[in-house]
Structures are given as C-alpha cells and as structure tokens.
Amino acid sequence: MHESAQLKVYKFGGASVKDAAAIRNLGRIVAEHGRPGPLVIVVSAMGKTTNALEALLQLAHAGQPYAAELAELRDFHANVAAELDLPADELLDELLAGLQTQLTAAATVSEADLDRHYDQVVSFGELLATHIVAAFLRARWLDCRPLIRTDETWREGRLDWVATEAALRAALPLEDLVQGPPVVTQGFVGGTASGLTTTLGREGSDFTAAILAYCLEAESVTIWKDVAGLLNADPKIFADTVRYPEISYQETIEMAYYGASVIHPKTIKPLAVRGIPLLVKSFLDPTAEGTRIHDCRHGLLVPAFIRKTDQCLVSFESKELDFISEENLEVIFGVLAQVRLKIRLMQNSAISFSVCTDFLPARLEQLLARLRDQFTIHYNTGLELYTIKNYDAPSLQRLTAGRELLLEQRTRQTFQFVCRGAGEMEG
Numbered sequence: 485m486h487e488s489a490q491l492k493v494y495k496f497g498g499a500s501v502k503d504a505a506a507i508r509n510l511g512r513i514v515a516e517h518g519r520p521g522p523l524v525i526v527v528s529a530m531g532k533t534t535n536a537l538e539a540l541l542q543l544a545h546a547g548q549p550y551a552a553e554l555a556e557l558r559d560f561h562a563n564v565a566a567e568l569d570l571p572a573d574e575l576l577d578e579l580l581a582g583l584q585t586q587l588t589a590a591a592t593v594s595e596a597d598l599d600r601h602y603d604q605v606v607s608f609g610e611l612l613a614t615h616i617v618a619a620f621l622r623a624r625w626l627d628c629r630p631l632i633r634t635d636e637t638w639r640e641g642r643l644d645w646v647a648t649e650a651a652l653r654a655a656l657p658l659e660d661l662v663q664g665p666p667v668v669t670q671g672f673v674g675g676t677a678s679g680l681t682t683t684l685g686r687e688g689s690d691f692t693a694a695i696l697a698y699c700l701e702a703e704s705v706t707i708w709k710d711v712a713g714l715l716n717a718d719p720k721i722f723a724d725t726v727r728y729p730e731i732s733y734q735e736t737i738e739m740a741y742y743g744a745s746v747i748h749p750k751t752i753k754p755l756a757v758r759g760i761p762l763l764v765k766s767f768l769d770p771t772a773e774g775t776r777i778h779d780c781r782h783g784l785l786v787p788a789f790i791r792k793t794d795q796c797l798v799s800f801e802s803k804e805l806d807f808i809s810e811e812n813l814e815v816i817f818g819v820l821a822q823v824r825l826k827i828r829l830m831q832n833s834a835i836s837f838s839v840c841t842d843f844l845p846a847r848l849e850q851l852l853a854r855l856r857d858q859f860t861i862h863y864n865t866g867l868e869l870y871t872i873k874n875y876d877a878p879s880l881q882r883l884t885a886g887r888e889l890l891l892e893q894r895t896r897q898t899f900q901f902v903c904r905g906a907g908e909m910e911g
C-alpha cells in the first residue's frame with residue numbers, strides 16, 4: 485500500500501464549529517478518532533458567519549452603516565476564543581482590521597467588480613474559524629489561498645488541478661504530516677495566480693476536503709455533520725427519513741446534483757477518480773456508523789426526496805411565433821451560460837422553451853436585458869423544484885398529492901416537478 489494512503493482528511497462545517505462547546509466536541513473527535521496518524525482538518529466559517537459577511541458586504545456596498553453588525557461578528561469570535569481560553573485578541577484584531585479595510589473599499593466598488601470583492605470579504609469567515617480551531621487544537625494553521633489555485637471566476641472559482649496538486653504536495657509532504665501536529669486549513673477558499681482570494685461556491689468546504697484528499701492521495705475523507713449520515717431526505721423537511729449505510733459515488737453525485745444540500749455536488753468526482761471513500765458521520769454521535777460512500781453495488785435504494793426552494797421558471801417565446809429552433813436554443817443557452825444561471829430542468833414545446841433555475845435577481849435581470857428584444861419572456865418566482873430518485877407509486881403520490889405541477893419530467897429512475905412555493909410572484 486502506498487504510504488500516503490494512511491492520511492485522513494476531516495471536514496468540519498459551520499454547524500460543527502458553531503460555538504465553543506462545538507469546538508470542544510471537535511477536539512474530542514480529533515483526539516479519539518483522528519489521531520494518531522497524519523490528519524488534515526478542513527474547517528468552514530462558524531455557524532452562520534458566511535451569511536453575516538454577505539449581509540455586511542451588502543450594507544457596505546450600499547453605503548449604509550454596518551458598525552453594529554461588524555462589532556457583533558467580532559464579539560462572537562472573541563467570546564468563543566475567550567471561552568476556549570485562547571489568547572486570540574491580537575490575531576482577531578488583525579483579521580478584523582483586514583475585513584474592515586475590505587468593507588471600506590466595498591463602498592466604491594463598481595457592480596462589475598462586486599463578485600471579486602465578495603470573495604475578498606466572505607473568505608474572512610474561514611480565516612477567523614481556522615485560527616481559533618488551530619489554536620485550540622495546537623495544530624498547524626495552513627493558509628490554503630496560495631495552494632488551492634483557481635481561475636478568476638469569482639464566487640465559484642474553477643480549480644487548476646495541476647497547479648493545486650503540485651502546490652499541496654510541496655506544502656504538505658507526508659513525513660511532515662506523520663511527524664507533526666494535525667494541519668488545520670480553510671474550506672471554501674482558494675486563490676488566483678495573482679494572489680487574490682477566491683471562493684468555491686457556497687457550501688464549498690466539502691469540495692475543499694475532496695481536493696485535498698485527491699491531491700494528497702488520502703485514505704479517506706470524513707465529513708462531520710449534524711445528521712446520522714446521508715439520509716433519503718433532509719430531516720428538516722421530510723419526516724421518517726432513512727439512513728443509507730453505504731451508497732455508490734454515482735447515486736450520491738446524482739443526489740447532490742439534484743440539490744441534496746448535505747454534500748456539495750463537486751465533492752464526489754475527485755474522490756471517485758482516486759477511489760477514496762467518503763464517510764458522512766455525526767459529530768453528535770461520533771462512534772455511530774454513518775454512511776460510507778464508495779465504489780459499491782447495491783440493489784434498488786429507498787426513494788430519495790429532494791426539494792429546492794427559491795426557484796424560477798422562465799419561458800421564452802419567439803416574437804414572430806416561430807417554432808423554437810436549434811438556433812434559438814443556441815442563443816438562449818449562450819446567454820444562460822454568460823450570466824451564470826444553471827438550468828435545473830428544461831422543456832420545450834412548439835413555440836416556447838422553459839427553464840427552471842435558481843432565482844438570482846441580478847442574473848435574471850441580465851438575462852432579460854440580453855434576450856428581451858428577441859423573445860417574449862415570462863417568469864414565475866417563488867417556486868419549488870422536487871426530485872424523487874428511485875421513485876415508486878407511493879412516493880409519487882406522497883409528494884404530488886394536492887399540488888399543481890407547473891412542469892414535470894420523468895425518466896426511469898427520476899421524477900421531477902416544479903410547483904408553487906409559499907411566496908410565488910409573476911413577472
């Protein structure tokens with residue numbers, strides 16, 4: 485067996501580092517399950533810090549006061565550090581001063597540069613969290629920004645795998661990991677060749693763990709969550725969920741693609757390519773079995789239910805009532821790609837073409853501006869997209885009963901439909 489197959493990668497998300505008690509629990513998990521042996525720990529921003537940073541950026545960009553919100557963010561982190569007996573004041577002050585500089589600059593940033601600025605601001609959540617966790621564990625703090633190399637696709641940096649693998653291998657030779665303390669680094673964050681910070685897309689820390697595992701040929705990745713493992717539905721939305729003890733990479737990739745928010749969709753592929761198992765375990769019950777995602781065969785799984793809220797259904801009609809042609813579709817797809825709206829479901833009829841996308845108002849506005857001359861466009865917002873994987877008659881009945889389906893599609897394994905949510909609007 486290759487020596488580096490012994491390396492483990494752990495990922496702790498926002499919920500598992502939401503306060504001092506959670507970080508103490510993380511410490512126990514690392515001591516009891518992660519050590520001895522080489523260990524790299526990926527940490528996300530604490531609790532809802534990323535949302536708080538997004539809100540701060542919005543206020544700063546709009547020229548509105550944000551001192552109270554910034555003070556709240558500082559106090560939150562300072563209190564956690566104090567509760568953990570960490571002399572972190574100087575470090576926190578330094579980081580908060582950096583954040584303040586970025587927020588001051590945000591007031592004069594143009595709309596066009598806002599996504600770039602977003603990454604410079606929002607990445608502070610992971611910087612703050614990793615400094616606290618590393619200090620608490622007496623671990624080695626590693627700045628991942630010079631190592632996780634991306635292009636300049638702000639808010640969703642695309643990885644340069646070759647540069648990243650070379651940089652990570654140079655920064656983290658196995659001997660150091662075997663002999664030294666565990667390494668703590670940021671999830672979700674990367675950097676460009678020119679030294680600017682990027683982010684990998686919301687909830688992208690799972691992906692960071694997979695990048696590290698792939699590049700360092702880890703033995704396994706464990707993502708520590710507040711659920712018992714990968715379930716057939718989000719327990720916050722659906723009752724009677726069932727845990728999958730094991731599941732294939734392919735099934736998981738599809739669930740994540742359809743919107744099962746427990747795992748970031750980009751996480752699975754790098755692990756599947758190198759055959760690295762992904763363990764989903766509960767930080768509330770660390771000795772419980774969890775879910776093993778790996779190269780396995782299984783029979784038909786119980787149906788999985790996935791709901792995506794805040795969806796938008798956009799329909800395009802040619803102005804002259806022409807049929808929807810390949811030429812028309814080429815134009816529509818081109819603009820969807822340019823404004824970075826992902827198609828979650830699509831359907832065409834004779835004179836109209838409909839797509840379901842996430843509702844992102846600024847991007848939708850750009851889409852309308854670019855296509856309004858050519859097409860008559862209608863859209864509905866406040867919709868929900870449901871997916872049932874491995875559906876059967878009872879699961880279809882359970883989800884569709886009493887709902888008006890605005891769009892539906894089925895393949896042999898998967899049934900999807902769009903319906904009205906709580907706050908639908910038409911445009």
Ligand SMILES: Nc1ncnc2c1ncn2[C@@H]1O[C@H](COP(=O)(O)OP(=O)(O)O)[C@@H](O)[C@H]1O
Pocket residue numbers: 496497498499500528687708709710711713714715716717718719720744745746747
């Ligand atoms: N199929 C699923 N199985 C388990 N949890 C799910 C599933 N779909 C959605 N979830 C939700 O994912 C949450 C955990 O993911 P997330 O909040 O991103 O964790 P973290 O940010 O701590 O990494 C759970 O609390 C649960 O509500």
Ligand SMILES: N[C@@H](CC(=O)OP(=O)(O)O)C(=O)O
Pocket residue numbers: 496497498499528529534535609671672685686687688689690
């Ligand atoms: N902090 C980032 C990245 C992330 O992955 O977080 P979490 O692991 O808590 O989902 C976010 O909230 O999007």
